[in-house]
Amino acid sequence: MLAASLPAAAQTKDKEPEKPVTDDTVTVGDVAGTPLNDLNITRDEIPPLLIQARQDPYNSKDMKKCGQIAAAVGQLDAILGDDLDIAGEKSNAVNAGRVAKWAVSRFIPFRGLIREISGAREHERQFQDAIVAGMMRRSYLKGLGEAKGCKYPARPADEETISRIEYERQVMAAEAAIQKPDEKAKGASVKDEKPR
CATH class of the missing domain: 1.20.5 (Single alpha-helices involved in coiled-coils or other helix-helix interfaces)
Structure with a gap:
């Protein structure tokens, strides 16, 4: 059954439009992929730009001009979503997707242990660390842009x-x-x- 589920979940994941890594909207693909994620069979890959941010969040090389800073901030915005300076109200309301994902995850016995053994929990930690590093990098770049007198998006709005x-x-x-x-x-x- 697991092998039969894998292609369907992969197809669902491929059809979904790209969304920022900080967008926690639950889709049908997320619900269907919950068991596969817990087993670390499928997982969201950490974007290379966030891996770079983890390695050196305060690198100012090639950030001499406002256009370069704005481009770098734009790339991070595309991955992370809106920065806090322009983010709208975020709803944490209960919705059908979240309830469905919670329900599916409850059918997996010893889920926490399985996630630790499979490496899914460690990957989730690394992904969250990369998101934080990306946010730090974006904040650093906006501060750098503000010091240079750049306009938004190379500075806070x-x-x-x-x-x-x-x-x-x-x-x-x-x-x-x-x-x-x-x-x-x-x-x-x-x-x-x-x-x-």
């Missing part, structure tokens, strides 16, 4: 920048909400059309 970003996000959310009913209407009209 000021109130004006935060307001602009929040406004842009609201506009994007409104546009997405408008597009969803349009897509449903198009789908309904296609279904209504019958071949003759």
Whole structure:
């Protein structure tokens, strides 16, 4: 049964869009992959940029210009998600995905011991350490950019920048909400059309 589950879980993981490593939204693939993760058969690989950050978070080589700093911060933002200066409210509400993942994990007897023996727990620790190092690196780079007089994103966001970003996000959310009913209407009209 485990061998049959592996390809399905791998396929589910491949179809999911990339999301920041700090995004804890639970997907169907996450729920299905819980037993495989616990056995350390499948696992999220640590992004190379975070491995570099763990090795040398305060490296300022090649960070002479604001553009270089902004590019490096942008790469970390793509992996880590928004920095604290512009992150919106994070919801820790209970949702179906989290409940399902919790329920699936409870079916595994001696889960903690299995995770220790398989190496899954150690990998999780290393992954979390790499995330912290990436955040430290991003903070260091923003401090470096601020000292050089760079503009956001090579420095922390000021109130004006935060307001602009929040406004842009609201506009994007409104546009997405408008597009969803349009897509449903198009789908309904296609279904209504019958071949003759």
